[in-house]
Amino acid sequence: MVSEGKLKGRPVIVVHGGAGTWQPERSRSGLAGVKRAAEVGFRVLIRGGSALDAVEEAVGVMEDDGSFNAGYGSSLTIDKRVEMEASIMDGETLQAGAAGLLKDVRNPVRLARLVMEKTDHVFVVGEGAEKIAQIFGLEKRNPISELRLGYWKRQMETLNKGKFPLPKLAELAKAHPDIFSLETVGAVALDAEGNVAAATSTGGFPLKLPGRIGDSPLIGCGTYADNSCGACSATGVGEIAIRLVLAKTVCDYMARGKTAQKAVETAIRLVNTRILNNYSSMGLIAVDMKGNIGAAHNSPNLCWAYMSTELTEPRASLTAKKITEKL
Numbered sequence: 001m002v003s004e005g006k007l008k009g010r011p012v013i014v015v016h017g018g019a020g021t022w023q024p025e026r027s028r029s030g031l032a033g034v035k036r037a038a039e040v041g042f043r044v045l046i047r048g049g050s051a052l053d054a055v056e057e058a059v060g061v062m063e064d065d066g067s068f069n070a071g072y073g074s075s076l077t078i079d080k081r082v083e084m085e086a087s088i089m090d091g092e093t094l095q096a097g098a099a100g101l102l103k104d105v106r107n108p109v110r111l112a113r114l115v116m117e118k119t120d121h122v123f124v125v126g127e128g129a130e131k132i133a134q135i136f137g138l139e140k141r142n143p144i145s146e147l148r149l150g151y152w153k154r155q156m157e158t159l160n161k162g163k164f165p166l167p168k169l170a171e172l173a174k175a176h177p178d179i180f181s182l183e184t185v186g187a188v189a190l191d192a193e194g195n196v197a198a199a200t201s202t203g204g205f206p207l208k209l210p211g212r213i214g215d216s217p218l219i220g221c222g223t224y225a226d227n228s229c230g231a232c233s234a235t236g237v238g239e240i241a242i243r244l245v246l247a248k249t250v251c252d253y254m255a256r257g258k259t260a261q262k263a264v265e266t267a268i269r270l271v272n273t274r275i276l277n278n279y280s281s282m283g284l285i286a287v288d289m290k291g292n293i294g295a296a297h298n299s300p301n302l303c304w305a306y307m308s309t310e311l312t313e314p315r316a317s318l319t320a321k322k323i324t325e326k327l
């Protein structure tokens with residue numbers, strides 16, 4: 001049991017390191033990474049820190065890890081570059097910030113927070129976003145890792161075997177889930193003051209076209225938080241989360257009285273019902289205002305962890321509730 005000290009409420013944090021297929025060679029580092037992220041985020045909460053600080057710190061840990069498709073170790077675009085994106089949202093004020101098309105900002109989630117707090121905007125991309133990072137002294141880091149370069153080569157070989165012009169990337173990803181996993185990272189938290197927050201960060205879909213923006217930096221799609229219901233972070237095929245405004249949809253389910261778990265399960269059923277693509281891999285985490293947590297996916301795996309005052313250390317797993325049914 002973690003000491004709650006003089007805290008008003010019982011804080012809780014849930015993090016994800018991505019939906020998809022987690023191969024054995026990276027499972028151990030993925031699980032260790034989400035555990036560490038949950039631990040770091042929870043430490044913020046247990047010291048009386050805000051949910052907003054907790055999700056930023058937790059996502060920052062995963063961006064630095066190298067095991068995940070976010071920050072260092074991001075997936076490469078079809079032309080062998082990295083374009084990262086992230087968002088963060090405060091459920092108390094509904095303030096939100098997001099940044100995209102980032103080449104070398106070490107922690108995109110910290111830039112999202114700066115956009116939220118230091119500008120009048122919600123979403124800034126490319127050179128403009130990198131300028132904000134520079135003005136506020138954010139660290140830079142080359143995000144291209146050996147691991148992702150190796151994946152990129154295998155992905156390009158697979159793509160080329162399918163002969164250019166490429167068959168749809170989704171079909172390739174379905175046929176080769178081992179090399180097209182998404183592994184976006186995210187966190188949701190409820191703090192002792194009763195405020196929720198959410199954050200999400202990603203390198204995006206492997207072999208994406210330059211300039212493609214996914215769900216992760218889009219408020220309501222990959223990230224949403226509102227003290228009137230709860231918070232949610234999504235992982236998986238961004239185009240699906242965008243079309244279903246998935247993170248907000250989960251929050252709407254909670255607003256109508258569903259627990260966090262029922263809300264994410266219903267949203268995955270919605271994906272299974274409405275999205276007819278042959279590649280609809282999605283994962284969702286959520287927390288409601290009572291501190292109930294939720295995690296569900298239709299992909300083979302969801303790498304995730306959570307930590308609360310009832311536990312002595314974070315619990316991590318490569319699966320949550322897998323949902324294959326429709327609505």
Ligand code: GLY
Nearest residue numbers: 204205214236238
């Ligand atoms: N969910 C991450 C992406 O599609 O970019």
